[in-house]
Amino acid sequence: MLSYILSRLVALALSLVVASLVIFVMIEMVPGDPASFMLGLNAAPDTVAALRAELGLGGSPPERYLRWIGGMLQGDFGTSYTYRTPVAELVTARLAVSLPLAVMALLLSTLIAIPVGLYAASRRGGPGDWSVMGLTQLGIAVPNFWFAMILVVIFAIQLRWFSAGGFPGWDQGVWPSLKALTLPAVALALPQASILARVMRSSVLEVLGQDYIRTARAKGLSRRRTLTDHALRNALIPVLTIIGLQFSFLIAGAIIIENVFFLPGLGRLVFQGITQRDLIVVESVVMLLVFAVILVNFLVDIAYGFADPRLRRR
């Protein structure tokens, strides 16, 4: 197990290095100089040079890359060109919105998908199964931001149960903040839940075809007990991988959904960074998002290693 974890760790580190190089090179290709962009066309050359130094733009590209990575490892993400505040502070503030949103959506989609998938599998071929398969097919086709807009019309404009957008901030109390994240989380969870329910259904069906299920039934266990005690746990293993894979879709979806609801999360930070050409923000936030995806996949790999001993000997 130790050597398995070690090999995954090496792969994790390598992916991070290559990913950071890709991001750095892309951002390096951006035409124009942030310092002169900020100061305008009429700025004196020495003012521009002073700002360049202040922003850490001096030195050769390899030097800048090492400084960027070195800084990030110490929690220093550089200084935003436009906000003139450390990017790390901006990111922490925005994470307080994006992270709860992602977790809520993930929990919601899992909590919906697992019972629904189990139900469909237990009613295989029946009307219940058909309804679930039809609805999930539809759920996959619905763009989450459009679903979000429809939710706003129904629950914010018509029923006035929720606000149409914005975020009060956690210091205004936990309840109002959770309420502000509810509609976005539902919008984000729907397509994920549809995919997950289908995976869950076919996973359960596959397990139900195994010999040990027949044994369980033959020794007198009820259908229900067989399903919950034997099939469920084994069927969850592939579902776990898909949840990990979906994390990156969740992150991408969150970026768009935050824009629908005007939530001050990482997604909006990235878009403001693009429009204001605040590249250090874009660079660091993109790196953070990619890091999150790689880390989650690493954790899924490890969890898989614990769940399925055969994988460790690869």
Next chain:
Amino acid sequence: MRPRLPVTLVAGLALTALFAAAALLSLVWTPHAVDVLNIAARLQPPGGDHLLGTDHFGRDMLSMLMVGARTSIAVAIVAVGIGMALGVPLGLLAAANHGGVVDDLVMRGNDLVFAFPALVIAILITAVFGPSAFNAILAIGIFNTPVFARVTRGGALSVWTQDFILAARVSGKGAARISLEHILPNIASLLIVQGTIQFSLGILAEAGLSYVGLGAQPPLPSWGRMLADSQTMISFAPHLAVLPGLAIIATVLGLNLTGDGLRDHLDPRLRRPS
């Protein structure tokens, strides 16, 4: 009881054909011109002279949806093309060198691209080159590449173990010729099915990118942009938001049904236990 496959396939193909026809028709004819603004006739509800109503500039919604279909379909098709053109050769190469350095390199590269969601790739490209439909295509195409590489490799590996490949080897064919003449035709159905799925994902991705302003730029109509424009008017002109959304859903649904139907129809061996 197994799903009756021809029904889903036919329904999927019909939906897909409907939107493809609308997109093609928009090249030569639309009910009204989409580049003429008619403020006097703005925000009309569906019905009457404008079958599906008009938008905030008085443009005919049906015409806008038809041209939008063209944008969405064009972006998604080219993106699938890019993904196939890059991914399939990589997958074939990896399978031919199974267990070797090349195989390992391709697979690690795949994992790396998978770590960048399509939207994140698009954000990077947009930050560098600015937003445009072309950059949206590029972003979705890059995202498609590892998908095709993985599917090709997986399919090719199972074909490589077959006896007729051994026969081809004995007859003196090299790995490249075997890949092209024997492997590729045998995994074609697999690739077509995956192509349909990526096509539908491409439509969704294009809509999302255009919605946040990273895709097609005005005045080019696109379903995602129409949704973005409709957002402030949703309380008094809901048809502006509902119609493009339904268009996206119907197209994606059509493609997904086609993909599922094709998978079962073309190659029963691919049938998942469902």
